[in-house]
Amino acid sequence: MGAFALHPQLAADTIEVGNLPLCKVLLMNDSQYPWLILVPQRPDIREVYDLNSSDQQHLWQEVTQVGEKLMAHHRGFKLNIGALGNMVPQLHVHVIARQTDDPAWPGPIWGVNPAEPYSEQALAGYLTELKQLFL
């Protein structure tokens, strides 16, 4: 069992916001939705139940707290939480604040529209907001 390393696909698709006690918090580089991804910083984890029970508890606490803060910050209509991992096997949990006028509503966001990356300026401002919110 090696050290934790972020899966290259997650690294390519996201920008790092920072680290919580267990999870790395990533911003999906898609300006269509407030879309975060939490990755437990443990090596070789594919499923939630591969974590020990203390880590499982911390994962869900961090997911729920990040979700609540993201919803409050964006006045979201509905929180979406998803742990799929069909494409990227490293355990990661999607946390998305949905709005009734977002491009995928009311369907799930995965695989619907190609990502629309943030502009450099928008990204810098949003990252500052997110760091203040979570870290």
Next chain:
Amino acid sequence: MGAFALHPQLAADTIEVGNLPLCKVLLMNDSQYPWLILVPQRPDIREVYDLNSSDQQHLWQEVTQVGEKLMAHHRGFKLNIGALGNMVPQLHVHVIARQTDDPAWPGPIWGVNPAEPYSEQALAGYLTELKQLFL
């Protein structure tokens, strides 16, 4: 705040397997996937963070344990967990054992194919299996 009652859309789309300490376990009536839905038996809950922290912890424990057992029973390739609720506002968590040859792989299962209901005979047998697994 009234008593807990299952949302009519969830009641229409599923068959009840039974009750865990917190959640009602439902089988989605779609024979294409081993697809369960867990609903915390608390009134007026829309988001995970609307539950008190003890219930939050129990919800995720039950989701994770049901997911692990479902995966083992079906020798699933990847567990999918999702709390969306964009269509049905009562908090419910999807737990699906995915296979690489299922009809939606590698995408999410929501909104992909119309449901293929179980035959009466298949349903009776599968419900017996699920009750033995979880209850």
